[in-house]
Amino acid sequence: MWRRLKLMGRAFFRRSKVGVVLERVPVTPADPDAEPETIRAQTGTPIVTAVGKPSELIIFANGRSAVADVKLVGEQDAIDALLGSDLSI
Numbered sequence: 001m002w003r004r005l006k007l008m009g010r011a012f013f014r015r016s017k018v019g020v021v022l023e024r025v026p027v028t029p030a031d032p033d034a035e036p037e038t039i040r041a042q043t044g045t046p047i048v049t050a051v052g053k054p055s056e057l058i059i060f061a062n063g064r065s066a067v068a069d070v071k072l073v074g075e076q077d078a079i080d081a082l083l084g085s086d087l088s089i
Contacts, residue, residue: 009041012061
């Protein structure tokens with residue numbers, strides 16, 4: 001699923017009004033100092049980072065933000081703009 005997000009991230013978020021970074025939550029707790037895996041899905045400013053499991057990020061990317069278990073990090077105005085974007089393909 002993570003590979004699909006890497007390939008399709010730009011297509012999923014092409015209508016986003018803000019920059020989007022996807023951050024993968026590790027499945028198993030590895031090195032706590034390790035950098036998280038991220039994908040730059042959409043360029044732009046301000047930036048919203050969506051943090052979650054790859055399966056939940058795909059649900060979010062398909063416009064199902066109400067049911068996706070994803071944490072959004074960023075300015076509240078930017079988060080509202082992302083949630084107001086039509087993300088369905």
